[in-house]
Amino acid sequence: MTLLEQFRLWLGGIWPDWAAYVLPAVVGIVIVLGFVLTLVIVFIWYERRLLGRFQIRLGPNRLGPEGIFQPLATAVKILLKEDIVPAKGDKVVHWLAPLIVFVPVVMIFAVVPFGERAILADLNVGIVYVVAISSVSVVGIYMAGWGSNNKYALIAALRTVAQMVSYELPIVLSILGVVLVAGSLSMTQIVASQKIPFLLLQPLGFLIFFLGTVAEMNRCPFDLLEADSEIVAGYHIEYSGMKFAMFYLGEYGHALAYACIITTLFLSGWQGPLLPPILWLLVKIMAVFSLIVWMRATLPRLRVDQLMAFAWKGLLPMAIINLFIVAAEVLWLSEITPWLMVAVNFVFAGVLVLLWSKLFTLGGGRVEV
């Protein structure tokens, strides 16, 4: 029983039924939204500072101690901007797109466990819900690209659809590996079953899932849809003011959401010694996010056909092989000791990654027209 359900039961004793049903939901939503928005602001600050470190500069450090209020200044700046709608754009689609990008991102947090019983909705199909909801943003990005009546935005929109659809498959397949070992689709159950973090138990699965999610959240080196050197700003080129803020929040919200999911699926979620669960969760989220920022600071961008090749020829076959290996291990090895599985999986991961790096090259070469 989650904390919210307990709260509802307790309220049910004193308040009428409908109020006892509505109030906990509102409280939960406010807490989660507060958590998301605060952490997004921290993320923006953290990324800027960390990028500064990577790029031998300071990063924003003027506003408040260590520049902590810089994101607020950015937010004020963005919100005060004039809201411009392209004259020949599709106004309804243009208006709707930021919402469709932002709302699903927040909805993902409904199933993220923040503590032992601290979860907004303990769905028994939590991970399926995550996969389903997170795909909705693609529609929003496509709408933004289409509704803007801008050629750069259109290119970005078409790239988005191809990219998201391609990377969904390896992500889902690597999640299946986790689900097989955990024996449940519920997020709380997945966390509870991680006596050893699944990062150790399924290194290859983690690698595939991580790269897949980096592509899903459009981060470097897979940030093709806002490739600023090619298509300027991609799908949000025609957006300003509050609508742009929604995209901005959505982008960092996506990063936060996937950092939460990675933490939950592979880094044993809120579990950890000594510190309270929420702190453990934050530490792990920050570690994942730092890794993402590191990649952003170091790597150049892939080309669009190389991106597709990486998904279909690189990640997807590896994910399928990984799934079979895990299935066989769950069938035959799980009774002995999990540490045997750790050893076997690390060997497999090493061999497969080595094999793929030899067999599969991104390749330059001339493109067939």
Next chain:
Amino acid sequence: MAIRTEPFILNMGPQHPSTHGVFRMRVTLDGEVVVDVEPVIGYLHRGIEKLGEARTYTQIIPLTDRLDYLASMTNNFAYVLAVEKLAGVEVPERAEYLRIIMAETMRIASHLMAVGFFLNDLGAMMTPVLYMWREREKLLDLYEMVCGQRLTYNYMRIGGVSHDIPEEFLPALKRFVAEMPGFIDEYDQLLAQNEILLARCKGVGILPKHTAINTAASGPVLRASGVKWDIRKADPYSIYDRFDFDVPVGSVGDNYDRYWVRMQEMRQSVRILEQAIPQLPEGEFCAEVPKLLRPPFGEVYGHIEAPKGELGFYLVSDNSIAPYRFHIRPPTLINLTALKDMVTGWKVADLIITFGSIDVCLGEIDR
């Protein structure tokens, strides 16, 4: 049923993050694939060639600063060499060495920008640029010491240079020369074996040897295509024949070769500097030249190996204080003519990086 499709015409620029100034390309796309590129230039036209005809020979020097503003020293250098050739001015030894030092540091500074922004076009989020700016900054400090400017130096004079170097200049330069190979190694470590960089650059945007020669390309673009042509060797000007250095040559002529050639040229420039600094003689830094120079009747073409290619100045004198005709051969304008051959059939992303690998400077193209 076949779907009816039509080409997609995209205007890249003149305001675009990776056009290196105000360059505009009218690109015809088939999906992501480039079918046709039509460069549209002239957004930065200031009529420098015409302005030059109404100025004295010395007054033209600041105009040349505004050509390739990332390598102003070499622009000055090429111009004063042409005038000296026209007027037959002898340059003191010390000035020759100072000019070489400035030209080679400028080459390093220009290549740092070229490689850095090439990586930016690849999508590397400013990190390589900022690492390279760290070193470029040191060079700009050096220039600030000698002439007080950080971008448009106006340092060379007909018959020498405008100021002698201050005493803190040489120690700073020596420190830079000692440190630079280590920094180039650092860039190599960061970039040269990067899987994504190799995948994006190897075999992309190939400029074959014969096309490169036919388009009169020069500089790193030509050398990357495998032609060993460096004016410092082919037609030694100033005192380049006294130094020992190699001309790095690429093999394929793809984006990676152009990147590689620039990295190697920086190493060679450091080599030249290492030889030039100990040899720097004492003495005059500028010859006695009349303020209003009246060269004899005649015409002259003076060219040097600027960081971006062969920079030439064509001057016609009518024995007055101003040139009768003042023409510039900008290297990047001519290198740019090969762009269409290099990118047709490639993706948009390849168009951007190939354009970046030519290393254009709009100040020079539009003049």
